[in-house]
Amino acid sequence: xxxxxxxxxxxxxxxxxxxxxxxxxxxxxxxxxxxxxxxxxxxxxxxxxxxxxxxxxxxxxxxxxxxxxxxxxxxxxxxxxxxxxxxxxxxxxxxxxxxxxxxxxxxxxxxxxxxxxxxxxxxxxxxxxxxxxxxxxxxxxxxxxxxxxxxxxxxxxxxxxxxxxxxxxxxxxxxxxxxxxxxxxxxxxxxxxxxxxxxxxxxxxxxxxxxxxxxxxxxxxxxxxxxxxxxxxxxxxxxxx
Numbered sequence: 285x286x287x288x289x290x291x292x293x294x295x296x297x298x299x300x301x302x303x304x305x306x307x308x309x310x311x312x313x314x315x316x317x318x319x320x321x322x323x324x325x326x327x328x329x330x331x332x333x334x335x336x337x338x339x340x341x342x343x344x345x346x347x348x349x350x351x352x353x354x355x356x357x358x359x360x361x362x363x364x365x366x367x368x369x370x371x372x373x374x375x376x377x378x379x380x381x382x383x384x385x386x387x388x389x390x391x392x393x394x395x396x397x398x399x400x401x402x403x404x405x406x407x408x409x410x411x412x413x414x415x416x417x418x419x420x421x422x423x424x425x426x427x428x429x430x431x432x433x434x435x436x437x438x439x440x441x442x443x444x445x446x447x448x449x450x451x452x453x454x455x456x457x458x459x460x461x462x463x464x465x466x467x468x469x470x471x472x473x474x475x476x477x478x479x480x481x482x483x484x485x486x487x488x489x490x491x492x493x494x495x496x497x498x499x500x501x502x503x504x505x506x507x508x509x510x511x512x513x514x515x516x517x518x519x520x521x522x523x524x525x
Contacts, residue, residue: 297476298461303452304470305491310445314492315498317444322505325421325437333428341430344516358439359392362412367394369408376402395464399474409450413443445469494496 285482292377306311329338367381374396382395421436423429449470453462 298474299476301471301473301475302465302470303449303456304468305452306468309491310448310469312493312495313448314444315502316494318441319498319501319505320496321441322437322445325359325433325440326459328425329433331505332425337428337430339515341428342434346431354435355438358416358435359442362375362416362439362442363392363394365415368393369411370396370400370404373404373407375479379407395466399461399463399472401458402453402456402462402473405462406450406453409446410443413440414445417441417443442466454504487504 295451296446318486326338352502367383368378371378371380380397382397383392384395385392417436417440419436420432421440424432426438452470453473456462456473457475463472463474
């Protein structure tokens with residue numbers, strides 16, 4: 285947490301506080317989020333439709349041909365949803381949001397050019413996970429479609445950084461002004477309520493603890509996913525031999 289600064293807005297003196305985490309800290313918190321979302325989503329799908337659609341209900345050729353284009357398109361739409369929500373809910377033009385690509389972290393971003401209300405930032409942070417992740421997953425439960433299950437699960441877990449940022453600012457007054465942090469995950473807030481500012485504490489110290497605790501469970505998930513895909517590849521090769 286960076287030292288507080290003061291910034292004037294009209295006649296008010298606003299307190300500025302850095303509510304952000306390093307990407308290394310974000311990575312520590314991401315492991316349990318990805319683990320539990322994957323377990324919960326998979327368990328729900330299996331309860332309704334069994335495990336066989338996850339193994340045999342999809343085409344290996346379709347997966348190979350369409351996975352990368354869908355992945356890239358989804359990543360782009362993820363940031364577009366952020367930007368559109370920030371602009372529309374703030375009553376700003378779409379040009380209010382700057383889009384770009386961070387070479388250091390190899391990630392795209394949607395950056396507001398000026399501070400916005402905290403409630404807008406909160407809604408905009410969660411909306412990609414809802415539209416690209418949770419909604420397709422719910423449809424997959426209703427239809428048994430494994431493609432929607434994979435899509436929904438992936439893009440819900442891909443929003444783990446957004447979940448963490450929302451968690452950081454969930455207690456911030458909805459009327460406070462929020463500004464994107466230029467180099468870290470999170471934001472600056474501006475508020476007149478000094479007591480409110482002092483009550484906000486970042487959970488960064490637990491990040492390394494989560495990295496140690498959830499490293500093995502996370503690797504187990506990766507191994508299970510690799511085993512399913514490897515099994516389908518083995519069967520496809522065996523069919524042509």
